[in-house]
Amino acid sequence: xxxVSQHPSRVICKSGTSVKIECRSLDFQATTMFWYRQFPxxxxxxxxxSNEGSKATYEQGxxxxxxxxxxxxxxxxxxxxxxxxxxxxxFYICSAAQGVKDxxxxxxxxxxxxxx
Amino acid sequence: AQSVTQLGxxxxxxxxxxxxxxxxxxxxxxxxxxxxxxxxxxxxxLLLKYTTGATLVKGINGFEAEFKKxxxxxxxxxxxxxxxxxxxxxxxxxxxxxxxxxxxxGTTLSVSS
Numbered sequence: 585x586x587x588v589s590q591h592p593s594r595v596i597c598k599s600g601t602s603v604k605i606e607c608r609s610l611d612f613q614a615t616t617m618f619w620y621r622q623f624p625x626x627x628x629x630x631x632x633x634s635n636e637g638s639k640a641t642y643e644q645g646x647x648x649x650x651x652x653x654x655x656x657x658x659x660x661x662x663x664x665x666x667x668x669x670x671x672x673x674x675f676y677i678c679s680a681a682q683g684v685k686d687x688x689x690x691x692x693x694x695x696x697x698x699x700x
Numbered sequence: 701a702q703s704v705t706q707l708g709x710x711x712x713x714x715x716x717x718x719x720x721x722x723x724x725x726x727x728x729x730x731x732x733x734x735x736x737x738x739x740x741x742x743x744x745x746l747l748l749k750y751t752t753g754a755t756l757v758k759g760i761n762g763f764e765a766e767f768k769k770x771x772x773x774x775x776x777x778x779x780x781x782x783x784x785x786x787x788x789x790x791x792x793x794x795x796x797x798x799x800x801x802x803x804x805x806g807t808t809l810s811v812s813s
């Protein structure tokens with residue numbers, strides 16, 4: 585089956601620093617990748633949609649200058665949280681879509697970000 | 701706009717009992733519907749999905765769900781709960797292929813022995 589990896593799985597950083605999270609589709613080419621954020625005991629909220637070679641589309645209320653998304657290839661998308669603050673602490677999950685068939689997305693294992 | 705409502709944020713059952721997790725959706729077009737399971741500090745695993753065709757969908761681990769258009773529902777069931785089924789369950793919907801999923805708030809399933 586299709587596998588999506590995320591790195592790192594867990595990161596702790598100081599307030600004001602930037603953190604990069606990688607999302608990779610390991611055995612397929614992902615035309616579209618999605619970034620979600622999940623706060624404790626809550627559901628997943630879409631942050632942005634990323635298509636290879638084009639600018640990401642951000643959801644309302646998500647700051648594009650704070651959450652930088654780069655989708656440089658069909659197997660890699662990165663999310664950089666710039667100047668992180670404690671309120672950015674969350675579980676970040678990416679998903680990758682192989683195509684439009686069935687609209688099935690494959691989810692990464694998530695990255696736990698803790699900002700001190 | 702699409703939305704998903706999961707009735708009951710927490711469901712508790714005994715081992716061997718029927719599991720029923722409720723999901724209602726709103727969509728202006730025929731939807732794609734999904735159920736995912738999430739274990740603590742892990743990503744989401746697809747249980748089953750409905751796209752077109754047969755309205756009763758069978759998934760992994762003995763779960764199944766039935767798409768009922770008239771009731772705008774996609775409830776998840778399992779005849780006999782196992783301890784290993786204890787997890788968070790999310791219902792999700794999308795209205796177009798290639799678009800992001802809209803998730804419900806999730807239901808925590810607890811299974812007691």
